[in-house]
Amino acid sequence: MCSVPVETAMLGKEHVERVAEYVWEIPKTFREDMRVPARLYADEDLLDAALSDNSVVQLVNTAALPGVIRYAIAMPDIHQGYGFPIGGVVATRLPEGVISPGGVGYDINCGVRLLVSLASVKEVKPYLEEIASRLYANCPSGVGSHGQLRLNNTELDQVLHQGSRWMMGEGYASRDDLDRTEEFGRIPSADATFVSDRARERGRNQLGTLGAGNHFIEVDKIAEVYDQATATRLGLYSGNVAVQIHCGSRGLGHQICEDYVSRFQKTARDYGIELPDRELVCAPFDSKDGQEYFRAMACAANFAFANRQLLTHLIRQSFEEVVAGKIKNFELRQVYDIAHNMAKIEEHEIGGRSVRVCVHRKGATRAFGPGSSVLPDDLRDLGQPVLIPGSMGTASYVLIGTTEAMRQTFGSTCHGAGRVMSRAKAKKMVRGTELREQLRSRGILICAGSMSGLAEEAPAAYKDVSRVVEVVHRLGIGRKIGKLEPVAVIKG
Amino acid sequence: MSFEEIDHTADRAFRVTGRDMAALLENAARAMQALDSDGPRSTAEPSAMRAIEVEGVDGESLLVNWLNEILYLEQAHHLVCEQFHLDDLRNHCLRARVETRECDRTYTHIKAVTFHNLKIRETSEGLEAEIVVDV
Numbered sequence: 001m002c003s004v005p006v007e008t009a010m011l012g013k014e015h016v017e018r019v020a021e022y023v024w025e026i027p028k029t030f031r032e033d034m035r036v037p038a039r040l041y042a043d044e045d046l047l048d049a050a051l052s053d054n055s056v057v058q059l060v061n062t063a064a065l066p067g068v069i070r071y072a073i074a075m076p077d078i079h080q081g082y083g084f085p086i087g088g089v090v091a092t093r094l095p096e097g098v099i100s101p102g103g104v105g106y107d108i109n110c111g112v113r114l115l116v117s118l119a120s121v122k123e124v125k126p127y128l129e130e131i132a133s134r135l136y137a138n139c140p141s142g143v144g145s146h147g148q149l150r151l152n153n154t155e156l157d158q159v160l161h162q163g164s165r166w167m168m169g170e171g172y173a174s175r176d177d178l179d180r181t182e183e184f185g186r187i188p189s190a191d192a193t194f195v196s197d198r199a200r201e202r203g204r205n206q207l208g209t210l211g212a213g214n215h216f217i218e219v220d221k222i223a224e225v226y227d228q229a230t231a232t233r234l235g236l237y238s239g240n241v242a243v244q245i246h247c248g249s250r251g252l253g254h255q256i257c258e259d260y261v262s263r264f265q266k267t268a269r270d271y272g273i274e275l276p277d278r279e280l281v282c283a284p285f286d287s288k289d290g291q292e293y294f295r296a297m298a299c300a301a302n303f304a305f306a307n308r309q310l311l312t313h314l315i316r317q318s319f320e321e322v323v324a325g326k327i328k329n330f331e332l333r334q335v336y337d338i339a340h341n342m343a344k345i346e347e348h349e350i351g352g353r354s355v356r357v358c359v360h361r362k363g364a365t366r367a368f369g370p371g372s373s374v375l376p377d378d379l380r381d382l383g384q385p386v387l388i389p390g391s392m393g394t395a396s397y398v399l400i401g402t403t404e405a406m407r408q409t410f411g412s413t414c415h416g417a418g419r420v421m422s423r424a425k426a427k428k429m430v431r432g433t434e435l436r437e438q439l440r441s442r443g444i445l446i447c448a449g450s451m452s453g454l455a456e457e458a459p460a461a462y463k464d465v466s467r468v469v470e471v472v473h474r475l476g477i478g479r480k481i482g483k484l485e486p487v488a489v490i491k492g
Numbered sequence: 493m494s495f496e497e498i499d500h501t502a503d504r505a506f507r508v509t510g511r512d513m514a515a516l517l518e519n520a521a522r523a524m525q526a527l528d529s530d531g532p533r534s535t536a537e538p539s540a541m542r543a544i545e546v547e548g549v550d551g552e553s554l555l556v557n558w559l560n561e562i563l564y565l566e567q568a569h570h571l572v573c574e575q576f577h578l579d580d581l582r583n584h585c586l587r588a589r590v591e592t593r594e595c596d597r598t599y600t601h602i603k604a605v606t607f608h609n610l611k612i613r614e615t616s617e618g619l620e621a622e623i624v625v626d627v
Contacts, residue, residue, distance in 0.1 A: 053501050080501040082608030082624045106604045106626045142598075202568050212601050213627050251567055254603045254626075258560055261607065266549045278552070278607035422499045423627065453601065 011056055016040070016047065022475050025071070026060055033064040033276060039071040041409075043471050046076045049420055049463060058085040061276045065090060066284070067097020069357060070350060073409055075364050076471040077418030077463060081105070083279030086363035086419075089412045091348070092285065094356045098273070099290045100282035101264065101297070103360030105341045106257040108297055109304035110215075110248030111182070112387040113312060113337040114398065116234075117241040117319075118329035121221040121487060124241050127322050128219070129445060132488040134318040135217055136447035139311055140209045141492030147208035149310065156204055160192040163302030164309045172313040179376040181337040182366060182384075185305040189345075190298035195252075196259050199296075203252025203303060208310035212450070212492035214457055215247040217315065218389070220396065220484035227481050230400055233382060234335050236482045243332060244396060244484070245311050246389055248341065253300035260293040285358050294343065301342060308337055335398070336385035340365050340415040348410050359410045367401035367413040367478050386478050388469055391417045391462035392446075392454075392491070393439050396484040397469045404476035413478035417465035426461040427452055445488040454491060495523030504602070504625050511618035513551060514578045517558055517586065520623065521576050524559055527625070528600050537594040539574065547585040551612045554584045555621060559605040565590065567598045601627050 016024045019039070024047055026038040038059045042050060050056050055078050062084055063072040069091050078087035083102030092098050124131070140147055151159065159166050164185025167173040178185045210217060220242040225231040236242070264281035267289045273282060283289035316332050323330045343360045368375060368384040375384055384401035394417070405411050432451025435458055439446050448454045472478040495508040508523045510516030546561050548554030565571050575591035608624040
């Protein structure tokens with residue numbers, strides 16, 4: 001692989017131009033290999049945070065991808081990843097543009113699901129400790145954890161092709177759950193022929209498991225509502241119980257990404273593609289390699305939808321076991337399920353014309369505005385619900401997609417708080433057991449398998465999610481609807 | 493010391509050295525395990541030797557594929573890899589044996605080893621590389 005030298009130390013605030021309030025640009029002339037400008041959405045402080053590590057260099061690198069269109073975009077929660085920055089949105093024009101497995105990441109279709117109840121936190125509080133324990137026992141967590149569902153080859157293929165729809169056939173999902181899931185819980189282009197035996201082996205027993213790292217199940221209180229009419233349409237009422245699930249495609253997705261990043265190390269050369277970072281390896285979307293990755297990625301995405309669906313079933317079961325007959329209306333209804341690591345084929349209007357593009361969102365959320373034909377009938381006039389989880393112990397937000405996001409960011413917005421501190425540093429600064437007690441004293445129960453893993457996810461390691469959300473709200477690329485505050489957190 | 497952790501905002505990274513490619517591969521495997529340890533990786537099960545064959549299009553891809561192979565053994569088969577014996581290394585192909593023990597769970601928190609900015613550099617003492625892993 002030929003490499004363009006990257007002078008990471010060279011990129012500073014002097015290279016960034018202010019285009020409008022909260023909009024910053026690094027012009028195409030900054031580096032020879034850039035095909036489009038790089039654009040950051042941030043306030044001054046968030047921009048400074050982004051410039052403090054290699055995030056912005058990684059963003060500039062993505063502006064070199066063949067077929068990249070308009071600009072390489074970074075959301076206000078941008079932080080350093082590998083290959084693409086986390087918080088990055090890059091669209092390539094089809095058919096000649098590329099698809100990059102590194103632009104999706106190893107946790108394909110990592111995403112968030114939000115459930116709400118008509119019961120209030122006040123009613124549920126006396127049973128909260130028991131609910132948290134039951135959730136921790138019923139929803140397996142940790143990197144290699146196994147679920148209760150054992151799938152044979154045929155069943156696994158069905159999950160890879162049908163996603164949440166397979167779960168409905170097995171009695172783990174309702175029609176309403178599917179309607180309130182991005183892509184209705186199934187990406188039709190999935191083809192399990194392109195999924196390796198090794199990926200199947202790693203995923204086979206992992207359906208209905210949470211994983212580790214920053215993945216979690218969180219019981220929340222709907223703390224604030226900003227737009228009463230929209231919140232009511234979504235079933236969000238102040239003081240009521242909500243549950244968030246954050247996880248992805250587990251070992252199956254990791255292995256699919258690994259398989260194709262490894263294969264593309266050679267094939268990218270064959271296509272004559274030169275890149276500034278080998279983790280950005282890619283293939284033309286319409287090539288055999290590009291198509292095979294896309295179809296395998298769709299399998300992992302369906303697996304992730306099915307995984308969050310089975311966890312939803314286990315969460316509902318846990319609530320039922322604890323509060324049935326004790327409080328009324330505790331049933332959990334799905335608000336929406338979104339992906340924040342995915343490549344999607346979409347039509348976007350560019351220069352007055354509709355253009356077919358492959359949108360890579362790595363740590364970014366689709367945020368389609370009102371009128372989008374991909375939304376379910378009952379949400380079409382409203383726009384797509386967007387779920388922005390905060391760091392552990394802090395607030396999360398429900399937003400709604402906007403027309404402005406369609407215009408500016410390929411219908412995308414931020415995905416969370418964004419890290420500012422390394423895991424190693426967080427572990428040196430914070431003790432997991434102390435953090436657990438601190439959170440408990442603030443009324444937040446924590447169930448975690450690993451105390452060092454807990455320390456890595458300390459709130460101090462993240463940016464202020466409220467600030468990130470405020471920027472996207474003021475920019476108009478996501479509109480604030482409600483705020484959630486945690487009362488119990490389950491972690492791997 | 494043949495390896496040290498280096499700062500990375502969201503994931504984990506380490507710098508590893510070796511007098512030659514074989515030493516770099518072996519030290520990188522040890523580094524990854526040291527980075528990943530979350531409590532003792534002990535098990536009373538008897539050890540078993542597993543043969544590994546990996547190849548790459550160049551040194552960097554061999555290094556990534558080797559480390560990912562170890563992760564695969566640990567995660568898919570619930571093994572703890574303890575000792576690494578590199579038997580044959582030529583033309584970016586490696587044949588090795590790994591001493592493993594079965595355990596009831598996986599101890600690794602690493603999802604995958606990445607190619608991010610990976611370059612094996614020659615130094616006055618041998619070879620050096622910086623590796624980012626996804627966690």
